[in-house]
Amino acid sequence: MQDEDRVLRVWTPIILRASVLTSAVLLILGLVAMALVTPGSYVARVHELQTRGRAAVRQTWGTLAAEALKGQPHAILMVGLLVLTLVPLGRVGFTFFLFLKERDLAFTLLTATVLFLLVVGVMLGRVG
Amino acid sequence: MLTIVGELLLLAVGAGFIGAISGLGGGVFIVPGLTVLGHIPIHVAIGASLISVVATSAGASAAFVRDGWTNLRVAMALEVATVSGAVIGASLAGVLQARMLELLFAAMMLVSAYFAASKHGEQLVLATSDPLAQRLQLSGVFPNGEGRLIPYGVRNLPGGAAIMVVAGLMSGMLGIGAGALKVVAMDSVMGLPLKVSSATSNFMIGVTAGAGALVFLSRGDVSVVIAAPVALGVTAGALVGSRVLMHANVQALRMVFVAIMLLIAVEMGWRAISGI
Numbered sequence: 001m002q003d004e005d006r007v008l009r010v011w012t013p014i015i016l017r018a019s020v021l022t023s024a025v026l027l028i029l030g031l032v033a034m035a036l037v038t039p040g041s042y043v044a045r046v047h048e049l050q051t052r053g054r055a056a057v058r059q060t061w062g063t064l065a066a067e068a069l070k071g072q073p074h075a076i077l078m079v080g081l082l083v084l085t086l087v088p089l090g091r092v093g094f095t096f097f098l099f100l101k102e103r104d105l106a107f108t109l110l111t112a113t114v115l116f117l118l119v120v121g122v123m124l125g126r127v128g
Numbered sequence: 129m130l131t132i133v134g135e136l137l138l139l140a141v142g143a144g145f146i147g148a149i150s151g152l153g154g155g156v157f158i159v160p161g162l163t164v165l166g167h168i169p170i171h172v173a174i175g176a177s178l179i180s181v182v183a184t185s186a187g188a189s190a191a192f193v194r195d196g197w198t199n200l201r202v203a204m205a206l207e208v209a210t211v212s213g214a215v216i217g218a219s220l221a222g223v224l225q226a227r228m229l230e231l232l233f234a235a236m237m238l239v240s241a242y243f244a245a246s247k248h249g250e251q252l253v254l255a256t257s258d259p260l261a262q263r264l265q266l267s268g269v270f271p272n273g274e275g276r277l278i279p280y281g282v283r284n285l286p287g288g289a290a291i292m293v294v295a296g297l298m299s300g301m302l303g304i305g306a307g308a309l310k311v312v313a314m315d316s317v318m319g320l321p322l323k324v325s326s327a328t329s330n331f332m333i334g335v336t337a338g339a340g341a342l343v344f345l346s347r348g349d350v351s352v353v354i355a356a357p358v359a360l361g362v363t364a365g366a367l368v369g370s371r372v373l374m375h376a377n378v379q380a381l382r383m384v385f386v387a388i389m390l391l392i393a394v395e396m397g398w399r400a401i402s403g404i
Contacts (some may be wrong), residue, residue: 008200013190016334020186020363027356034129034353042129045353054169077352084183084359085341088334092180095204106264107201113208114335119216121339125222127347 004102012091019087026080033073041074089118133357139165140361144184147362148369149376150385152240153333154362155181155304158234160392164364164399168354170233174303175344176355178218178337180362181305184332185362188370191328199268202282202333204315209289210310210336213296218343221301227400233302234397242307242388244382254281254319261285270324280321288318300340305333330367 034042048056067075096111139161140154147154155177162173192198221229257267261282269277291313295306307329314325344350 005200009193009196012200013194016142016186016193017192020183023183024363025186025361027360030352031133031356042353043132046132049169049172049351049354050167051309052274054171054349057172057348074352077176077356081179081350081352081355081359082345085179085338085345087344088182088186089338092204093333107204110205110208117208117215117393118180118342120345121211121218121343124215124219124288125343 003102004098004104007098008095009096015087015091018081022087023080023084026076030073030076030080033076037073045074072084092118135164136354137359137361139220140180140358141368143366144180144362144365144367145369146365146385146388147184148188149373149381150244150364151308152385152389153181153245153307154184154306154366155299155302155319155337156237156389157392158358158362160237160396162354163230163359164395166313166354168351170229171221171344171349172351172354174221174229174301175341175350176358177303177349177362178300178341178344179355180359181299181303181337181364182334182341183329183359184366185305185337187367189327189331189334192330196269196271196277197324197327198331199266199282199320199328200331201264202266202268202318202320203328205264205266205285206289206292206374207332207335208311209292210296210299210332211339213293213298214336214339215296215343216302217297217300217302218340219300220297222343222347223347224301226375227293229302229401230396230400234393234400236302236304237389237393237396240308243312244389245386253278253321254283257281258283258285268324270321278321280324282320283319284317288313295319296336296339299333299336300343303340306335307333 092111092114096108096115099107099111140158143157143161144154146157158180159173162168162176162310163170189198208241261267266282267280269279291309295309295313298304298309299306310329310332311325313320314320314328320328
Protein backbone atom coordinates (compact mmCIF):
# COMPACT_ATOMS: atom_id res chain seq x y z
CA MET A 1 0.00 0.00 0.00
CA GLN A 2 2.81 2.41 0.86
CA ASP A 3 4.30 2.06 -2.62
CA GLU A 4 1.04 2.65 -4.53
CA ASP A 5 0.15 5.54 -2.21
CA ARG A 6 3.51 7.19 -3.00
CA VAL A 7 3.03 6.69 -6.77
CA LEU A 8 -0.50 8.14 -6.58
CA ARG A 9 0.61 11.15 -4.52
CA VAL A 10 3.34 11.96 -7.05
CA TRP A 11 1.40 11.36 -10.27
CA THR A 12 -2.15 12.44 -9.44
CA PRO A 13 -1.34 16.18 -8.96
CA ILE A 14 0.75 16.11 -12.17
CA ILE A 15 -2.12 14.54 -14.17
CA LEU A 16 -4.70 16.95 -12.72
CA ARG A 17 -2.62 20.11 -13.23
CA ALA A 18 -1.59 19.06 -16.76
CA SER A 19 -5.25 18.51 -17.73
CA VAL A 20 -6.31 21.93 -16.43
CA LEU A 21 -3.41 23.72 -18.17
CA THR A 22 -3.84 21.87 -21.49
CA SER A 23 -7.57 22.49 -21.58
CA ALA A 24 -7.16 26.16 -20.60
CA VAL A 25 -4.74 26.66 -23.52
CA LEU A 26 -7.13 24.87 -25.92
CA LEU A 27 -10.15 26.85 -24.70
CA ILE A 28 -8.38 30.21 -25.07
CA LEU A 29 -7.04 29.14 -28.48
CA GLY A 30 -10.53 28.02 -29.57
CA LEU A 31 -12.17 31.29 -28.48
CA VAL A 32 -9.50 33.38 -30.27
CA ALA A 33 -9.80 31.20 -33.41
CA MET A 34 -13.58 31.56 -33.33
CA ALA A 35 -13.27 35.36 -33.21
CA LEU A 36 -10.73 35.44 -36.06
CA VAL A 37 -11.77 32.57 -38.36
CA THR A 38 -15.57 32.52 -38.05
CA PRO A 39 -16.56 36.01 -36.83
CA GLY A 40 -20.21 36.23 -35.90
CA SER A 41 -20.65 32.50 -35.36
CA TYR A 42 -20.15 32.78 -31.57
CA VAL A 43 -22.87 35.40 -31.14
CA ALA A 44 -25.18 33.51 -33.52
CA ARG A 45 -24.77 30.32 -31.49
CA VAL A 46 -25.51 32.05 -28.18
CA HIS A 47 -28.59 33.79 -29.58
CA GLU A 48 -29.82 30.52 -31.10
CA LEU A 49 -29.44 28.92 -27.69
CA GLN A 50 -31.39 31.71 -26.00
CA THR A 51 -34.24 31.56 -28.53
CA ARG A 52 -34.45 27.86 -29.49
CA GLY A 53 -33.44 26.38 -26.13
CA ARG A 54 -31.37 23.23 -25.58
CA ALA A 55 -32.39 21.78 -28.96
CA ALA A 56 -29.97 24.31 -30.52
CA VAL A 57 -26.90 22.49 -29.17
CA ARG A 58 -27.85 18.88 -29.86
CA GLN A 59 -24.85 17.50 -31.72
CA THR A 60 -23.70 13.94 -32.33
CA TRP A 61 -20.11 12.73 -31.77
CA GLY A 62 -19.97 11.97 -35.53
CA THR A 63 -20.73 15.53 -36.69
CA LEU A 64 -18.37 16.86 -34.04
CA ALA A 65 -15.52 14.63 -35.20
CA ALA A 66 -16.15 15.70 -38.81
CA GLU A 67 -16.04 19.38 -37.78
CA ALA A 68 -12.86 18.79 -35.75
CA LEU A 69 -11.18 17.23 -38.80
CA LYS A 70 -12.11 20.33 -40.84
CA GLY A 71 -10.40 22.44 -38.16
CA GLN A 72 -13.58 24.29 -37.10
CA PRO A 73 -12.75 26.59 -34.13
CA HIS A 74 -15.68 25.42 -32.00
CA ALA A 75 -14.38 21.85 -32.38
CA ILE A 76 -11.14 23.05 -30.70
CA LEU A 77 -13.32 24.24 -27.81
CA MET A 78 -14.96 20.81 -27.60
CA VAL A 79 -11.55 19.10 -27.53
CA GLY A 80 -10.55 21.43 -24.67
CA LEU A 81 -13.69 20.54 -22.73
CA LEU A 82 -13.16 16.82 -23.40
CA VAL A 83 -9.56 17.00 -22.12
CA LEU A 84 -10.84 18.65 -18.96
CA THR A 85 -13.57 16.06 -18.42
CA LEU A 86 -11.80 12.89 -19.52
CA VAL A 87 -8.39 13.30 -17.87
CA PRO A 88 -9.65 13.17 -14.25
CA LEU A 89 -11.72 10.15 -15.32
CA GLY A 90 -8.60 8.70 -16.95
CA ARG A 91 -7.04 9.02 -13.49
CA VAL A 92 -9.48 6.30 -12.39
CA GLY A 93 -8.15 4.09 -15.21
CA PHE A 94 -4.59 4.78 -14.08
CA THR A 95 -5.39 3.72 -10.50
CA PHE A 96 -7.19 0.60 -11.78
CA PHE A 97 -3.97 -0.63 -13.44
CA LEU A 98 -1.94 0.36 -10.40
CA PHE A 99 -4.16 -1.68 -8.05
CA LEU A 100 -4.15 -4.56 -10.53
CA LYS A 101 -0.33 -4.52 -10.55
CA GLU A 102 -0.26 -4.46 -6.73
CA ARG A 103 -2.82 -7.33 -6.67
CA ASP A 104 -5.15 -5.29 -4.46
CA LEU A 105 -8.31 -7.18 -5.40
CA ALA A 106 -10.84 -5.03 -3.50
CA PHE A 107 -9.63 -1.76 -5.01
CA THR A 108 -9.17 -3.27 -8.47
CA LEU A 109 -12.86 -4.22 -8.34
CA LEU A 110 -13.91 -0.81 -6.96
CA THR A 111 -12.07 1.16 -9.66
CA ALA A 112 -13.30 -1.27 -12.36
CA THR A 113 -16.87 -0.64 -11.17
CA VAL A 114 -16.34 3.14 -11.45
CA LEU A 115 -15.00 2.69 -15.01
CA PHE A 116 -18.00 0.49 -15.88
CA LEU A 117 -20.40 3.12 -14.48
CA LEU A 118 -18.74 5.80 -16.62
CA VAL A 119 -19.34 3.70 -19.74
CA VAL A 120 -22.97 3.18 -18.64
CA GLY A 121 -23.24 6.98 -18.23
CA VAL A 122 -22.09 7.59 -21.81
CA MET A 123 -24.55 5.00 -23.10
CA LEU A 124 -27.42 6.47 -21.07
CA GLY A 125 -26.54 9.93 -22.40
CA ARG A 126 -26.64 8.67 -25.97
CA VAL A 127 -30.09 7.17 -25.62
CA GLY A 128 -31.42 10.06 -23.49
CA MET B 129 -18.58 38.38 -29.38
CA LEU B 130 -16.18 40.10 -26.98
CA THR B 131 -19.09 41.55 -24.99
CA ILE B 132 -20.80 38.17 -24.53
CA VAL B 133 -17.54 36.35 -23.70
CA GLY B 134 -16.64 39.20 -21.30
CA GLU B 135 -20.02 38.99 -19.56
CA LEU B 136 -19.85 35.20 -19.27
CA LEU B 137 -16.28 35.39 -17.94
CA LEU B 138 -17.24 38.04 -15.40
CA LEU B 139 -20.22 35.98 -14.22
CA ALA B 140 -18.08 32.83 -14.01
CA VAL B 141 -15.18 34.54 -12.18
CA GLY B 142 -17.68 35.93 -9.66
CA ALA B 143 -19.35 32.53 -9.19
CA GLY B 144 -15.97 30.80 -8.79
CA PHE B 145 -14.76 33.42 -6.32
CA ILE B 146 -17.88 33.38 -4.11
CA GLY B 147 -18.03 29.58 -4.44
CA ALA B 148 -14.46 29.28 -3.13
CA ILE B 149 -14.71 31.71 -0.22
CA SER B 150 -18.11 30.40 0.88
CA GLY B 151 -16.95 26.77 0.56
CA LEU B 152 -20.04 25.93 -1.52
CA GLY B 153 -18.32 25.67 -4.91
CA GLY B 154 -18.88 27.66 -8.10
CA GLY B 155 -21.70 25.42 -9.44
CA VAL B 156 -24.15 26.66 -6.82
CA PHE B 157 -23.79 30.21 -8.21
CA ILE B 158 -23.08 29.66 -11.92
CA VAL B 159 -26.27 27.67 -12.70
CA PRO B 160 -28.66 30.40 -11.42
CA GLY B 161 -26.35 33.08 -12.87
CA LEU B 162 -26.56 31.59 -16.36
CA THR B 163 -30.30 30.88 -16.27
CA VAL B 164 -31.52 34.06 -14.56
CA LEU B 165 -29.03 36.62 -15.90
CA GLY B 166 -27.88 34.95 -19.12
CA HIS B 167 -31.25 33.47 -20.21
CA ILE B 168 -29.47 30.18 -20.94
CA PRO B 169 -31.60 26.97 -20.77
CA ILE B 170 -31.05 25.28 -17.40
CA HIS B 171 -29.97 21.96 -18.97
CA VAL B 172 -27.17 23.75 -20.84
CA ALA B 173 -26.28 25.76 -17.71
CA ILE B 174 -25.96 22.53 -15.70
CA GLY B 175 -23.77 20.94 -18.41
CA ALA B 176 -21.44 23.96 -18.40
CA SER B 177 -21.40 24.07 -14.62
CA LEU B 178 -20.45 20.37 -14.30
CA ILE B 179 -17.41 20.91 -16.53
CA SER B 180 -16.35 23.97 -14.54
CA VAL B 181 -16.68 21.92 -11.32
CA VAL B 182 -14.29 19.32 -12.79
CA ALA B 183 -11.79 22.09 -13.58
CA THR B 184 -12.05 23.67 -10.13
CA SER B 185 -11.64 20.32 -8.38
CA ALA B 186 -8.61 19.35 -10.49
CA GLY B 187 -6.92 22.68 -9.77
CA ALA B 188 -7.70 22.78 -6.06
CA SER B 189 -7.18 19.14 -5.11
CA ALA B 190 -3.68 18.74 -6.61
CA ALA B 191 -1.96 20.50 -3.67
CA PHE B 192 -4.00 18.60 -1.04
CA VAL B 193 -3.06 15.25 -2.63
CA ARG B 194 0.64 16.19 -2.79
CA ASP B 195 0.68 17.40 0.84
CA GLY B 196 -0.94 14.23 2.17
CA TRP B 197 -4.31 15.64 3.29
CA THR B 198 -6.39 13.62 0.82
CA ASN B 199 -7.25 10.04 1.80
CA LEU B 200 -7.00 8.48 -1.66
CA ARG B 201 -8.26 5.02 -0.62
CA VAL B 202 -11.36 6.46 1.08
CA ALA B 203 -11.98 8.60 -2.02
CA MET B 204 -11.72 5.63 -4.36
CA ALA B 205 -13.90 3.43 -2.15
CA LEU B 206 -16.62 6.11 -2.08
CA GLU B 207 -16.35 7.07 -5.76
CA VAL B 208 -18.45 4.00 -6.67
CA ALA B 209 -21.31 5.57 -4.69
CA THR B 210 -20.91 9.15 -5.94
CA VAL B 211 -20.44 8.11 -9.59
CA SER B 212 -23.55 5.86 -9.43
CA GLY B 213 -25.53 8.79 -8.07
CA ALA B 214 -24.10 11.21 -10.63
CA VAL B 215 -24.90 8.95 -13.60
CA ILE B 216 -28.49 8.45 -12.37
CA GLY B 217 -28.89 12.17 -11.55
CA ALA B 218 -27.51 13.38 -14.90
CA SER B 219 -29.70 10.89 -16.78
CA LEU B 220 -32.78 12.02 -14.83
CA ALA B 221 -31.93 15.68 -15.57
CA GLY B 222 -32.19 14.86 -19.27
CA VAL B 223 -35.83 13.82 -18.98
CA LEU B 224 -36.94 16.34 -16.35
CA GLN B 225 -38.52 19.60 -17.51
CA ALA B 226 -36.67 22.87 -16.91
CA ARG B 227 -39.26 24.01 -14.34
CA MET B 228 -38.79 20.86 -12.27
CA LEU B 229 -35.00 21.32 -12.29
CA GLU B 230 -35.41 24.96 -11.22
CA LEU B 231 -37.68 23.88 -8.37
CA LEU B 232 -35.20 21.19 -7.23
CA PHE B 233 -32.38 23.73 -7.42
CA ALA B 234 -34.37 26.16 -5.25
CA ALA B 235 -35.00 23.39 -2.70
CA MET B 236 -31.30 22.44 -2.67
CA MET B 237 -30.37 26.10 -2.09
CA LEU B 238 -32.73 26.32 0.90
CA VAL B 239 -31.21 23.19 2.49
CA SER B 240 -27.67 24.46 1.79
CA ALA B 241 -28.55 27.85 3.34
CA TYR B 242 -29.79 26.06 6.46
CA PHE B 243 -26.53 24.08 6.80
CA ALA B 244 -24.42 27.20 6.08
CA ALA B 245 -26.27 29.09 8.82
CA SER B 246 -25.79 26.40 11.47
CA LYS B 247 -22.42 26.00 13.19
CA HIS B 248 -20.49 22.73 13.25
CA GLY B 249 -18.25 21.56 16.08
CA GLU B 250 -14.84 19.92 15.57
CA GLN B 251 -14.86 16.12 15.83
CA LEU B 252 -12.34 14.08 17.79
CA VAL B 253 -9.85 12.05 15.74
CA LEU B 254 -10.75 8.32 15.78
CA ALA B 255 -7.98 6.17 17.23
CA THR B 256 -8.89 2.94 15.41
CA SER B 257 -10.87 1.88 12.36
CA ASP B 258 -13.84 -0.50 12.33
CA PRO B 259 -13.29 -4.03 10.85
CA LEU B 260 -14.42 -3.18 7.27
CA ALA B 261 -12.24 -0.04 7.14
CA GLN B 262 -9.33 -2.10 8.53
CA ARG B 263 -9.80 -4.75 5.87
CA LEU B 264 -9.78 -2.08 3.13
CA GLN B 265 -6.84 -0.26 4.80
CA LEU B 266 -8.71 3.05 4.88
CA SER B 267 -7.00 4.59 7.92
CA GLY B 268 -4.46 7.29 7.24
CA VAL B 269 -2.20 10.00 8.62
CA PHE B 270 -2.30 13.77 8.25
CA PRO B 271 0.43 16.39 8.80
CA ASN B 272 -0.13 18.48 11.95
CA GLY B 273 1.97 21.42 10.73
CA GLU B 274 4.86 20.74 13.12
CA GLY B 275 6.40 17.97 11.03
CA ARG B 276 4.49 15.18 12.81
CA LEU B 277 2.05 12.78 11.17
CA ILE B 278 -1.14 12.15 13.16
CA PRO B 279 -2.81 8.76 12.55
CA TYR B 280 -6.62 8.54 12.30
CA GLY B 281 -9.17 5.76 11.96
CA VAL B 282 -12.25 5.40 9.75
CA ARG B 283 -15.69 3.92 10.56
CA ASN B 284 -19.08 3.24 8.92
CA LEU B 285 -18.14 3.07 5.22
CA PRO B 286 -21.66 1.87 4.21
CA GLY B 287 -23.29 4.85 5.99
CA GLY B 288 -20.92 7.28 4.28
CA ALA B 289 -21.50 5.58 0.91
CA ALA B 290 -25.28 5.93 1.27
CA ILE B 291 -24.95 9.71 1.70
CA MET B 292 -22.47 9.79 -1.19
CA VAL B 293 -25.10 8.35 -3.55
CA VAL B 294 -27.35 11.31 -2.67
CA ALA B 295 -24.42 13.74 -3.12
CA GLY B 296 -23.71 12.24 -6.55
CA LEU B 297 -27.37 12.41 -7.51
CA MET B 298 -27.51 16.13 -6.61
CA SER B 299 -24.25 16.80 -8.43
CA GLY B 300 -25.30 15.10 -11.67
CA MET B 301 -28.83 16.46 -11.65
CA LEU B 302 -28.17 20.08 -10.62
CA GLY B 303 -24.59 20.72 -11.83
CA ILE B 304 -23.06 21.31 -8.41
CA GLY B 305 -20.11 19.75 -6.58
CA ALA B 306 -22.21 18.83 -3.51
CA GLY B 307 -18.99 19.13 -1.49
CA ALA B 308 -20.77 20.16 1.72
CA LEU B 309 -22.76 16.90 1.77
CA LYS B 310 -19.63 14.86 0.99
CA VAL B 311 -17.83 16.51 3.92
CA VAL B 312 -20.77 15.70 6.24
CA ALA B 313 -20.63 12.03 5.13
CA MET B 314 -16.92 11.72 5.86
CA ASP B 315 -16.67 14.01 8.90
CA SER B 316 -19.84 13.21 10.85
CA VAL B 317 -20.68 9.69 9.64
CA MET B 318 -17.24 8.15 8.95
CA GLY B 319 -15.28 10.05 11.63
CA LEU B 320 -12.54 11.47 9.38
CA PRO B 321 -10.80 14.69 10.55
CA LEU B 322 -12.50 17.77 9.07
CA LYS B 323 -9.59 18.93 6.92
CA VAL B 324 -9.02 15.40 5.59
CA SER B 325 -12.75 15.24 4.78
CA SER B 326 -12.61 18.60 2.92
CA ALA B 327 -9.50 17.60 0.93
CA THR B 328 -10.90 14.15 0.08
CA SER B 329 -14.27 15.65 -0.89
CA ASN B 330 -12.51 18.15 -3.16
CA PHE B 331 -10.70 15.29 -4.89
CA MET B 332 -13.86 13.21 -5.34
CA ILE B 333 -15.87 16.14 -6.73
CA GLY B 334 -13.83 16.01 -9.96
CA VAL B 335 -14.72 12.41 -10.77
CA THR B 336 -18.35 12.83 -9.63
CA ALA B 337 -18.91 15.96 -11.74
CA GLY B 338 -16.90 14.38 -14.57
CA ALA B 339 -19.26 11.39 -14.63
CA GLY B 340 -22.25 13.75 -14.78
CA ALA B 341 -20.57 15.89 -17.44
CA LEU B 342 -19.94 12.81 -19.57
CA VAL B 343 -23.69 12.05 -19.61
CA PHE B 344 -24.47 15.69 -20.57
CA LEU B 345 -21.73 15.64 -23.24
CA SER B 346 -22.90 12.41 -24.84
CA ARG B 347 -26.53 13.59 -24.72
CA GLY B 348 -25.55 16.82 -26.53
CA ASP B 349 -26.47 19.16 -23.66
CA VAL B 350 -23.10 20.92 -23.56
CA SER B 351 -22.78 24.13 -25.56
CA VAL B 352 -19.11 24.84 -26.23
CA VAL B 353 -19.70 28.58 -26.55
CA ILE B 354 -21.11 28.69 -23.01
CA ALA B 355 -19.03 25.97 -21.32
CA ALA B 356 -15.64 27.29 -22.52
CA PRO B 357 -15.73 30.79 -20.97
CA VAL B 358 -17.56 29.41 -17.91
CA ALA B 359 -14.86 26.77 -17.27
CA LEU B 360 -12.09 29.36 -17.68
CA GLY B 361 -13.82 31.95 -15.51
CA VAL B 362 -14.92 29.69 -12.66
CA THR B 363 -11.42 28.16 -12.42
CA ALA B 364 -9.78 31.62 -12.31
CA GLY B 365 -12.32 32.91 -9.77
CA ALA B 366 -11.87 29.83 -7.56
CA LEU B 367 -8.09 30.23 -7.70
CA VAL B 368 -8.28 33.84 -6.50
CA GLY B 369 -10.98 32.95 -3.95
CA SER B 370 -8.93 30.17 -2.38
CA ARG B 371 -5.94 32.57 -2.05
CA VAL B 372 -8.15 35.17 -0.34
CA LEU B 373 -9.55 32.45 1.92
CA MET B 374 -6.06 31.63 3.22
CA HIS B 375 -5.43 35.22 4.36
CA ALA B 376 -8.85 36.51 5.37
CA ASN B 377 -11.44 35.67 7.99
CA VAL B 378 -14.56 35.05 5.95
CA GLN B 379 -16.59 33.64 8.85
CA ALA B 380 -18.00 37.14 9.33
CA LEU B 381 -19.45 36.94 5.80
CA ARG B 382 -21.34 33.71 6.52
CA MET B 383 -24.71 35.41 6.91
CA VAL B 384 -24.13 37.35 3.66
CA PHE B 385 -23.67 34.02 1.84
CA VAL B 386 -26.82 32.68 3.50
CA ALA B 387 -28.75 35.78 2.32
CA ILE B 388 -27.44 35.32 -1.26
CA MET B 389 -28.47 31.65 -1.19
CA LEU B 390 -31.97 32.50 0.05
CA LEU B 391 -32.31 35.11 -2.70
CA ILE B 392 -31.27 32.56 -5.34
CA ALA B 393 -33.71 30.00 -3.86
CA VAL B 394 -36.57 32.50 -4.08
CA GLU B 395 -35.65 33.57 -7.65
CA MET B 396 -35.30 29.99 -8.93
CA GLY B 397 -38.47 28.89 -7.10
CA TRP B 398 -40.41 31.83 -8.54
CA ARG B 399 -39.17 31.04 -12.08
CA ALA B 400 -40.27 27.42 -11.66
CA ILE B 401 -43.73 28.31 -10.37
CA SER B 402 -44.46 31.26 -12.65
CA GLY B 403 -42.90 29.65 -15.72
CA ILE B 404 -40.88 32.77 -16.68
